[in-house]
Amino acid sequence: MFEIRIHSRGGQGGVTAARLLATAALHDGKYATACPFYGAERRGAPVVSFVRIDDHPIRVYSQIRNPDLVVVLDASVMETVDVLNGLKKGGRVLINSAHNQEFTGFATFNVDLTGIALKESLVVAGSPILNTPVLGALAKMGIISAESVNEVIRGMFADERNVKAADAAYKEMSI
Amino acid sequence: MIIAEIPKEEYLKKCTSACAGCSSSLILRYVLKAAGEDTVLVVPACCTSVIQGIYPNTAMNIPVYNVAFAAAAACASGMTEAFQALGRKTHVIVYAGDGGTLDIGIQSMSGAFERGTDFLYICYDNEAYGNTGMQRSGATPLGAKTTTTPTGKTVEKKDIDAIAAAHHLEYMATACSAYPLDIYKKVAKALTYRGPTFIHILAPCPPGWRYPTEKTIEMGKLAVKSGMWVLYEREYGKLTITAPSKTAMKKPIPLEDYLAPQGRFSGIDKKSLEILKQQLAANLKKLAAEEVEP
Amino acid sequence: MRKIATGNKAIAEAVKQALPAVVAAYPITPQTEIVETIADYVTSGQMKSRYIPVESEHSAMAACIGAGITGVRTFTATSAHGLLYMHEMTNWAAGARLPVVMANVNRSLGPGWNIWAEHTDSMQERDTGWLQVYVSTVQEAYDTTLMAFRIAEHNDVLLPVMVNLDGFSLSHIMQPLDTVEPGDFIPPLHLPHAIDTNNPAGYGGLTGPDQHFRFRWEIERSMRDSVKVIAATEMDFADRFGRSYGPTEEYRCEDANIILIAMGTLGKEAEVAIDILRKEGIKAGSMRLRWFRPFPKLNLAGKEVVVIDRDYSFGFGGILAHEIMAQNRGEVYSVIAGLGGQEVTYDDLAEFVRQRRMGKEFWFGVTGHV
Secondary structure, X not given: OEEEEEEEEOOOOHHHHHHHHHHHHHHOOOEEEEEEEOOOOOOOXXXXXXXXXXXXXXXXXXXXXXXXEEEEOOHHHHHOOOOOOOOOOXXXXXXXXXXXXXXXXXXXXXXXXXXXXXXXXXXEOOEEOOOOHHHHHHHHOOOOOHHHHHHHHHHHOOOOHHHHHHHHHHHHOOO | OOHHHOOOOOOEOOOOOOOOOOHHHHHHHHHHHHHXXXXXXXXXXXXXXXXXXXXXXXXXXXXXXXXXXXXXXXXXXXXXXXXXXXXXXXXXXXXXXXXXXXXXXXXXXXXXXXXXXXXXXXXXXOOOEOOOOOEOOOOOXXXXXXXXXXXXXXXXXXXXXXXXXXXXXXXEXXXXXXXXXXXXXXXXXXXXOOOOEEEEEEOOOHHHHOOOHHHXXXXXXXXXXXXXXXXXXXXXXXXXXXXXXXXXXXXXXXXXXXXOOOHXXXXXXXXXXXXXXXXHHHHHHHHHHHHHXX | OEEEEEHHHHHXXXXXXXXXXXXXXXXXXXXXXXXXXXXXXXXOOOOOOEEEEOOOHHHHHHHHHHHHOOOOOEEEEEOHHHHHHOHHHHHHHHHOOOOOEEEEEEOOOOOOOOOOOOOHHHHOOOOOOOEEEEOOOHHHHHHHHHHHHHHHHOOOOOOOEEEEEEOOOOOOOEEEEEOXXXXXXXXXXXXXXXXXXXXXXXXXXXXXXXXHHHHHHHHHHHHHHHHHHHHHHHHHHHHHHOOOOOOEEEEOOOOOOEEEEEOOHHHHHHHHHHHHHHHOOOOEXXXXXOEEEOOXXXXXXXXXXXXXXXXXXXXXXXXXXXHHHHHHOOOOEEEEOOHHHOOOOHHHHHHHHHOOOOOXXXXXXXXXXX
16 A cells, blocks of 8 residues: 555545546556545644545555655745655655755655746645646556556646646656 | 824734624724723623634733623623622623624613613614624615625614613714724723613725725725715713714715725615615715704 | 435435425424435425424424424434434324424534534434334435325324434445435325314324323334335336335345344444454344334344444343343343544444443443453
8 A cells, every 4th residue: 555645734625636646546546545634724824634545445445554655835934844754664755845954864745836837827815736746647657557646637627728737747757 | 182192002912813804803803992891791692702813812902791692782781780799890892793682682782882881882884784794684785685685785774872872871982994993982981880881983994895805994084974874972962073074975986986986885785876876865864964953 | 317415415305306395394303414405405496395494493393393293294314412302292293193204313412512423312213103213324314304204104003213324424425325316106195183173183282091092002013014015116126127125135144153233334344354264264143223213033043143323222222232132132242332422443343243242331441351
């Protein structure tokens, strides 16, 4: 079973990202579950979503304690949240960042999702959409297939800029 | 009185879980300043239940009694009777949302009013069930979008002020989060009465009404300036309209100016808009006439 | 059609297909997504039902009763305090012999306010005459809701059915969902005692001591008859749609010495604990109880039984544990865990089995056996 923890802020679409990721895994023929963790999630507060992907039906509901991959959609949450908490040895970090962030001991993948979203004018109510471009990055990392990414995005969003942004993230990510 | 004369003591601490731009926290801050430390807040299920914070902390520096959704006014009835039996003068204030007042709490509120209960009932009205994510309530205006009225509410807002007035309250008032000094004064005045008093406070809500978080005060002012929300008091039934509404009634801004910045009214159909305008005009006319000739 | 959906959405989808004529709705966390989704279906024209936005849960059930007695299909959803607020009327719905279907998203009771999973809410409805089932996956939530309408409306039953799903752990989790074309799986409702102005009758009026008990017996008789109806419905569902369900779901119980019993999501996660225990050479199996009312006949002879209660009856004990003990006349190891959404993992479940002491009760998070 592959376990992913996604860090974002309330209102940024972290829950939708989890759902899209799980749906893409489903399209890849896997089993997947996604779950937001509800604390006091007022708008703007840090939130966490969980995604599990497996070849067999997933029977676990308890929180992910040791993720294989941590995704940070909003780096500012790191001021108050330990995003690396429980990350497995050999685990990876995918972070939305325009710089080259590094986390000691974990392979870190930087991709400027915000920049990509802004370039594609993928903005809603003043906020850049991150949950579709991040799928491109995850595809580049081999978590889900690129074909499923496009299928899932098109299945949910009419706006083709979402696919373009995912594509751009795929291309921009260096493994 | 000017705003600088409001006591500095804070009873609502800085660690609440409120959304950015929350009217309720703003309102409560001034309610508690007016009430002072010898106060118990009775809170049914509503945003305030969560805003207080999570055990073992509380963001309020007065006792807060949380109670089931339908029960606030009945619980307050019991509490105030008991305080009187004990010879204590502690203020008992129900602080409830619109769902807990107009809908599920209306029975117990009516009962407490009818019995002459010595308490203050404050309804902070964000015109929907805010704590569960903005579903329609009896307080949701005609035409407003909520998660259970996705294309706009098709029936009108319940007139809880008329219902309250029908209980012959000695003091009732309306207020708005954009006018904190007014809130302070009305609460202070209400608390000088022995018997049931009622204050209905408009609480613009950024996630619910769909406007940017920094515009809460502006929304409240637009509500008053358009006449959609009228600030007034009734003492022994006698109506006095508060200054900002007096001004607004002479020359209200177009209703569209209030509705347009709110996402919940986007795409409101012509018929609903017409009805809102007609009712607004009729209401202002009625209030103006009443103030002159009670 | 395969997609990802939350437990709440799955329920709403099933309701859309069952097409009740009337839905009464009141929001409460963590059920709210159900009534919001149905509101969306109704306003967008996908679901031609009449939607009543009631002002409280007591009124939600009252509205379902009023609608139901005209002979139409009805649905509502609630949770915890909402369920308790409608308690007078849930009793009424059963007594009125109305096949209301209700989704209850299991949530704990305050004070203090806690919005996470616990079964005490629905447990407090166990004496009402409602049928009760507990689901553990999104797929099961959907399937069971479809079946609930058919079971409730069967002329040998005519009792309301409560579909229970864990708050947040299942209501908000997204899992794969295959929807079906129900076709004629849910036959039209023919309520024998529906209001008929051509043949008027009084309903539920004054009934004396020489008669009232007969009506109470009728409820129990139908509750007993429902066992066959449930089995037949589940069998037909399996034939048509390929997914089988029963009163319990057993995992590796065939050669087990120890049976771990739980309901809801803990009952599903228990399977992972069983796999761990088996690797250690412990011959354990898990039994997830689905139907709680009518309470099924469990075959536990000669086994050590560990029961997880996500509820409690103060002054007595874990409710599921005691129902099992009463039926099987044997001791169990009663574990009280998961109250108020307390985190219980497969590791914890495995440890409960390892540490078992027959006849004892253990409150997880509180030290020592009591």
